[in-house]
Amino acid sequence: MTGDGVVIGLDVGTSAVKALALNERGKVLTRVGRSYALSSGPDGSAVQDAGEVIGAALDALDALAAAVPGLPVLALVPSAAMHSLVLLDAAGTVLAPALTWADSRAAATLPDVRARLDPPGSYARTGCPLQAPYHPARLWWVRRTQPELWNRTARFVSLTDLLLHRLTGHGLGGNWATSVGLASTTGLWNLHTGDWDTDILAALGTDAAQLPAVYDAGHEVGRVQTGRLKGVRVLAGSSDGALANVGVDPLRQGQSVFTVGTSGAVRRLAAEPSLDAQARTWSYRLDRATHVSGGAINNGGLLLDWVRRQWYSEVEASAGFRQLWSDAARVPAGADGLTLLPYLTGERSPHWRSDLSATLHGLRLHHDRAHIARAALEAVAFSLKAVWSVGQQERNSALPSVYSTGGLAAEPGWNSLLASTLNVPVQVPNVADASAVGAALLGHTAHTAQALAARGTADPILQPIAAEVEALAETQQRWQTLFVRLYG
CATH class of the missing domain: 3.30.420.40 (ATPase, nucleotide binding domain)
Structure with a gap:
């Protein structure tokens, strides 16, 4: 065209x-x-x-x-x-x-x-x-x-x-x-x-x-x-999830895209379907030539909004979120031993269990709302990594970076946490309304996709913080152990 x-x-x-x-x-x-x-x-x-x-x-x-x-x-x-x-x-x-x-x-x-x-x-x-x-x-x-x-x-x-x-x-x-x-x-x-x-x-x-x-x-x-x-x-x-990947990865290079709004998702475009032996994730199509595989979690921004309403209710919503991010930033990786399972509304991938409920474990006298904010953010990151890891096992390969999109991507602290949790650089594309942009690209020439991709080379990339990678790996193991003890 x-x-x-x-x-x-x-x-x-x-x-x-x-x-x-x-x-x-x-x-x-x-x-x-x-x-x-x-x-x-x-x-x-x-x-x-x-x-x-x-x-x-x-x-x-x-x-x-x-x-x-x-x-x-x-x-x-x-x-x-x-x-x-x-x-x-x-x-x-x-x-x-x-x-x-x-x-x-x-x-x-x-x-x-x-x-x-x-x-x-x-x-x-x-x-x-x-x-x-x-x-x-x-x-x-x-x-x-x-x-x-x-x-x-x-x-x-x-x-x-x-x-x-x-x-x-x-x-x-x-x-x-x-x-x-x-x-x-x-x-x-x-x-x-x-x-x-x-x-x-x-x-x-x-x-x-x-x-x-x-x-x-x-x-x-x-x-x-x-x-x-x-x-x-x-x-x-096509579907909004698949087209969001096109919007931030217009040349369809197959990088994983992490999106967190109310819920959250991890998606990747590929030439072949990616099916999990335990059916923990899904595999859809973008079009007849391109598959999109991944998984979705229920509790993303929804969990953070719950923390804001419960512990930051003395200020209006936007100020409460700003304070939540500021508080979480001063707490070290691992939230000083506080662990939060985020299942306020059950869970989709990788567990597919509507009976799961949220749990806050390890509370001590020195903990305050800053620790709860930090534990909640880590819980969202760990949930997404659990989905992403299934796809990584199927691929048996790694890409130089992943994309961070959605409402949380506007927060540098979130992108840094995601990078250290995954131990992979996180690229933050400057694309608003990625699904609508991806849809519009279907009606344009390849030249338009190339123009968008060229701009993406200037997108900020956050590197994992070496001192946090190990601490977060240990914290996720604690998080996973708590899940197994409670839910098997």
Whole structure:
């Protein structure tokens, strides 16, 4: 694709949508964001109103288009939050609130669905562990707990699939579309055949006719039918996690990317899938040529916000976080013997256990909130290293550095801690909204990716601190020993 124009990257996230215009020189000309609600309950529900999400996305796109008048828009490319599930009737009407990745209610029916599906075989075919965030457990949960809703459901789509359908104006019986990247995160798509897995679908009482057609990331799925962007090509895009890697590693060199926001993740792009013998991690696709493997943790910024609310509540939020970082910086590696297991909301990789709870161990009179802050930061770093180590074992190789992204990457203290925990240099890319940038790159030429990569050579790199590497290794061993004693 050539021409002096922009590509719009549209990141449809869990709590907000972000749209940006990226020109061919790799410069973000403008960006627009809109937020929406995530409704959760004590039963483990975590749902969203599909109409609210789509309305926010359309509003953001309209505002962005108004901000770049006169510039040709070459394409619109979505970056999609993973694991959302929307139930539609035969007329395309939304039947229930959309399930998000955080909804854990399907865990109750996991023993039943595992009896119907061979967990190791399912993982080997799809790259997705047979766990609550994935569609096999969720579809079975709907079928068993809400049979009337199940019987009314004609189609299963994601929030981004629904948005694409509305944008491109497909009517009744129109061509529903999803991306390879998003399909690969459902647990219903076969990594090896490149299509929906008919055996898994049959075991769940459904078939591929109820799912969207699957298109590669750069494939055109339609054109915008209304508004300021009418006529603009819409590409299939991919998942937000995979595209975040592209945004910070535009030449797709395969470096590990650590991202910490509310939760956390470690991801790596490669030409082949990376499957773990114990199904501790997942392996998805960016597109038909590129795999993305890694794992996610539940308790990242969520844990730090809990520490702030419990021990820094006397000041407003931003001041509380600043004090938390300042306090943690004056405590030596190892938190003077204080150990925190961070499982406020259970855990995904590498344990996949919703029954885990948080524990603070080793408290003594000399400990104060600074030690708790330091122990919490170390717990997040250790959790991510536990996921990263699984991938390193599979690769049996090392890269010169890893990337640090997400909200915590703005804190030098976090990046330094991560470097010393991994004993690997940590590069901090100067890329805001990496998922949206990665999406926009799918609609640009290779020249744009090269321009972004050239800028990355100036990104700061933090080296491991030799005096802390050994102390943190000993502390992580203590942390792991406590986990084994409590949870086996």
